[in-house]
Amino acid sequence: xxxxxxxxxxxxxxxxxxxxxxxxxxxxxxxxxxxxxxxxxxxxxxxxxxxxxxxxxxxxxxxxxxxxxxxxxxxxxxxxxxxxxxxxxxxxxxxxxxxxxxxxxxxxxxxxxxxxxxxxxxxxxxxxxxxxxxxxxxxxxxxxxxxxxxxxxxxxxxxxxxxxxxxxxxxxxxxxxxxxxxxxxxxxxxxxxxxxxxxxxxxxxxxxxxxxxxxxxxxxxxxxxxxxxxxxxxxxxxxxxxxxxxxxxxxxxxxxxxxxxxxxxxxxxxxxxxxxxxxxxxxxxxxxxxxxxxxxxxxxxxxxxxxxxxxxxxxxxxxxxxxxxxxxxxxxxxxxxxxxxxxxxxxxxxxxxxxxxxxxxxxxxxxxxxxxxxxxxxxxxxxxxxxxxxxxxxxxxxxxxxxxxxxxxxxxxxxxxx
Amino acid sequence: xxxxxxxxxxxxxxxxxxxxxxxxxxxxxxxxxxxxxxxxxxxxxxxxxxxxxxxxxxxxxxxxxxxxxxxxxxxxxxxxxxxxxxxxxxxxxxxxxxxxxxxxxxxxxxxxxxxxxxxxxxxxxxxxxxxxxxxxxxxxxxxxxxxxxxxxxxxxxxxxxxxxxxxxxxxxxxxxxxxxxxxxxxxxxxxxxxxxxxxxxxxxxxxxxxxxxxxxxxxxxxxxxxxxxxxxxxxxxxxxxxxxxxxxxxxxxxxxxxxxxxxxxxxxxxxxxxxxxxxxxxxxxxxxxxxxxxxxxxxxxxxxxxxxxxxxxxxxxxxxxxxxxxxxxxxxxxxxxxxxxxxxxxxxxxxxxxxxxxxxxxxxxxxxxxxxxxxxxxxxxxxxxxxxxxxxxxxxxxxxxxxxxxxxxxxxxxxxxx
Numbered sequence: 001x002x003x004x005x006x007x008x009x010x011x012x013x014x015x016x017x018x019x020x021x022x023x024x025x026x027x028x029x030x031x032x033x034x035x036x037x038x039x040x041x042x043x044x045x046x047x048x049x050x051x052x053x054x055x056x057x058x059x060x061x062x063x064x065x066x067x068x069x070x071x072x073x074x075x076x077x078x079x080x081x082x083x084x085x086x087x088x089x090x091x092x093x094x095x096x097x098x099x100x101x102x103x104x105x106x107x108x109x110x111x112x113x114x115x116x117x118x119x120x121x122x123x124x125x126x127x128x129x130x131x132x133x134x135x136x137x138x139x140x141x142x143x144x145x146x147x148x149x150x151x152x153x154x155x156x157x158x159x160x161x162x163x164x165x166x167x168x169x170x171x172x173x174x175x176x177x178x179x180x181x182x183x184x185x186x187x188x189x190x191x192x193x194x195x196x197x198x199x200x201x202x203x204x205x206x207x208x209x210x211x212x213x214x215x216x217x218x219x220x221x222x223x224x225x226x227x228x229x230x231x232x233x234x235x236x237x238x239x240x241x242x243x244x245x246x247x248x249x250x251x252x253x254x255x256x257x258x259x260x261x262x263x264x265x266x267x268x269x270x271x272x273x274x275x276x277x278x279x280x281x282x283x284x285x286x287x288x289x290x291x292x293x294x295x296x297x298x299x300x301x302x303x304x305x306x307x308x309x310x311x312x313x314x315x316x317x318x319x320x321x322x323x324x325x326x327x328x329x330x331x332x333x334x335x336x337x338x339x340x341x342x343x344x345x346x347x348x349x350x351x352x353x354x355x356x357x358x359x360x361x362x363x364x365x366x367x368x369x370x371x372x373x374x375x376x377x378x379x380x381x382x383x384x385x386x387x388x389x390x391x392x393x394x395x396x397x398x399x400x401x402x403x404x405x406x407x408x409x410x411x412x413x414x415x416x417x418x
Numbered sequence: 419x420x421x422x423x424x425x426x427x428x429x430x431x432x433x434x435x436x437x438x439x440x441x442x443x444x445x446x447x448x449x450x451x452x453x454x455x456x457x458x459x460x461x462x463x464x465x466x467x468x469x470x471x472x473x474x475x476x477x478x479x480x481x482x483x484x485x486x487x488x489x490x491x492x493x494x495x496x497x498x499x500x501x502x503x504x505x506x507x508x509x510x511x512x513x514x515x516x517x518x519x520x521x522x523x524x525x526x527x528x529x530x531x532x533x534x535x536x537x538x539x540x541x542x543x544x545x546x547x548x549x550x551x552x553x554x555x556x557x558x559x560x561x562x563x564x565x566x567x568x569x570x571x572x573x574x575x576x577x578x579x580x581x582x583x584x585x586x587x588x589x590x591x592x593x594x595x596x597x598x599x600x601x602x603x604x605x606x607x608x609x610x611x612x613x614x615x616x617x618x619x620x621x622x623x624x625x626x627x628x629x630x631x632x633x634x635x636x637x638x639x640x641x642x643x644x645x646x647x648x649x650x651x652x653x654x655x656x657x658x659x660x661x662x663x664x665x666x667x668x669x670x671x672x673x674x675x676x677x678x679x680x681x682x683x684x685x686x687x688x689x690x691x692x693x694x695x696x697x698x699x700x701x702x703x704x705x706x707x708x709x710x711x712x713x714x715x716x717x718x719x720x721x722x723x724x725x726x727x728x729x730x731x732x733x734x735x736x737x738x739x740x741x742x743x744x745x746x747x748x749x750x751x752x753x754x755x756x757x758x759x760x761x762x763x764x765x766x767x768x769x770x771x772x773x774x775x776x777x778x779x780x781x782x783x784x785x786x787x788x789x790x791x792x793x794x795x796x797x798x799x800x801x802x803x804x805x806x807x808x809x810x811x812x813x814x815x816x817x818x819x820x821x822x823x824x825x826x827x828x829x830x831x832x833x834x835x836x
Contacts, residue, residue: 025478036482043478051469051707059654060443060461064454064786070654098702100676101519108558124688129677129702132690136675140526229703236477236488236706257554258518259547266832268791270542272550284516284547285647288654289469290708368482373686414684 037382041233084302087215117170155183165197177345211346233297258283312383313346347380455800459651502720505633535588573601583615595763629764651715676701731764765798
């Protein structure tokens with residue numbers, strides 16, 4: 001690979017997604033080399049107008065009369081994600097609650113659907129909230145958690161996972177893309193293996209949706225949840241999505257019985273009687289303002305096309321890896337993601353004992369990565385708005401910091417809030 | 419009471435809260451007689467700017483660096499509600515999730531705190547989502563639900579409730595203001611009675627907060643939840659609040675273990691170890707955009723003062739009752755709320771076999787009440803922005819509709835979405 005800046009510029013010139021950069025506020029203007037789209041995506045230029053419309057027209061002027069449109073927003077945006085991003089069918093995706101709450105709902109529903117089984121499986125290296133939800137549900141139900149060991153850099157070995165699957169396992173919770181290493185799971189194979197063992201899998205697509213090809217129908221996925229404020233650019237704390245395969249919907253019942261899951265909810269009937277469709281996984285009143293922002297972000301991803309995004313994400317990642325090998329390895333900074341791009345999501349992680357100091361030095365120089373304990377720097381060049389030269393410049397900055405030792409002047413101790 | 423329009427004008431002229439009307443978009447401009455603030459409050463004029471600030475400055479420009487401010491938003495807005503609206507102490511209120519999810523969390527936590535008790539108590543006339551949550555939790559835990567009968571107009575009789583409280587009761591779920599009738603519970607007395615029986619009460623303050631005096635500390639309340647999009651004007655589907663008395667916080671553990679309830683969450687430690695404070699009832703990433711809107715609404719209510727709002731709300735209700743007696747009773751429309759203003763929230767309900775037709779006729783004439791099955795029209799004149807003449811005009815419109823029979827031309831069958 002040609003590692004000159006001119007080569008990066010040539011990649012940008014040939015990038016079919018290059019024009020999407022102008023659809024995001026700040027990109028190209030704020031001077032930031034923002035490599036944290038895997039944590040919080042940038043704001044689409046259209047978002048303020050969409051919010052203004054829902055706030056100033058629908059809320060302020062329409063008032064309660066706007067419920068005729070709001071009442072379907074969670075499935076309307078869900079269908080957009082289903083068809084444009086997730087490879088699912090209409091009526092299989094709902095946008096509601098937080099990722100954690102959605103995971104809880106689907107996990108309990110899945111565990112209920114596997115009576116007599118008393119084990120929940122997760123990855124020991126999975127995102128904290130996923131592991132905590134699993135632990136909480138297990139404790140409440142008197143179940144056992146099997147935390148499958150995962151390689152910190154390479155992710156979960158499917159063969160190791162397979163040994164954890166037996167007739168006691170009710171549900172497996174796994175991330176399609178590991179939050180720290182970026183390791184990409186083989187969603188279809190794992191789902192098949194688990195199904196053969198009689199278990200259901202709840203996939204967490206938080207670091208996958210909008211970044212790697214996701215094809216829930218083709219992969220035979222039963223249940224999934226995911227975040228909309230990362231590669232889907234829905235805004236900080238945007239509501240999450242949940243997916244339930246159509247054939248499974250009527251057989252599952254989630255634990256939080258709320259009025260938005262009720263058949264003919266405004267009849268306000270005496271007994272809970274959930275709708276047959278995916279709306280039975282809804283709970284309370286939908287977050288109307290936030291849904292408008294999610295809709296904008298989801299539309300942009302659908303318009304760009306997940307395959308093109310994934311291809312660019314992989315190319316950006318390959319540039320990170322090549323530059324890390326050439327420039328950073330001599331300074332003791334190691335790749336902490338799968339080297340094979342087919343086994344990696346859209347972010348690339350580096351390991352260094354100085355990771356926290358390096359993160360601070362980069363931020364001060366206009367490069368925004370993120371730090372993950374204990375010794376990782378994550379670089380998430382979101383394909384919708386990150387250029388190849390942005391990656392080149394950011395890596396050059398990191399190289400220069402390492403060469404000059406500029407990071408050594410920063411506190412080695414992480415502060416409580418990062 | 420002088421029932422002339424001039425008398426209503428005189429009440430407005432003497433209203434210490436009159437100036438707040440200009441703080442709401444549309445009030446005084448859109449010609450609507452909006453009597454549905456008990457369902458969805460109007461939009462504060464300041465809300466679009468607050469949203470623009472969080473979206474265009476904090477998100478678009480600040481990006482992940484804004485987390486240093488966002489991470490405390492749920493408790494910052496919670497403290498504002500605690501001190502300005504709920505009579506609670508700082509550190510006792512959190513704004514997170516929907517009312518239904520919050521009720522679920524507190525109900526499960528409370529049931530766990532009463533081991534050996536196997537009954538949940540609620541009111542048979544309570545809001546559907548409250549009853550459904552109680553039913554769902556009871557079914558999951560093998561508990562029994564005791565639905566205490568409540569008078570549809572007068573609300574729950576404390577003496578009837580008392581007979582349902584025995585050593586089997588773990589938790590009681592009740593609304594401080596009944597959603598249909600507006601009946602106001604004696605929060606302190608019910609809490610005391612339940613405590614004497616060894617039960618915890620989770621209060622639903624959705625129709626109370628910002629409308630009637632709420633004094634959680636003085637009333638000895640242990641647990642409460644409530645909606646922010648009604649009298650608190652936080653916007654459609656705004657996140658709810660939950661309250662946990664400080665002394666109880668460390669003894670309770672909620673069922674949805676998420677990373678925002680975790681001590682030192684960014685350490686991403688292996689085991690769930692909830693923070694000691696009210697944040698342990700947080701679950702996922704906070705809804706940052708929506709919180710900004712809630713903050714605006716909560717500040718307005720705090721600025722107006724709950725006592726002044728409650729006094730005006732009561733006076734508006736008294737005008738509704740007096741006009742209903744004088745003008746509507748001859749047409750067979752009956753008061754379906756407690757007649758004693760001390761036993762009533764800020765909304766007043768009317769009963770008529772033609773309730774649905776009347777609702778449609780009113781909406782077509784610029785009067786917005788809401789309909790509640792099977793035969794109720796709710797009038798919720800929110801004291802922050804509703805004038806006495808608005809009530810007078812709306813009631814005159816209803817009188818004229820009844821007198822002319824104009825409502826008889828509307829469908830008698832309720833549509834699915836109201």
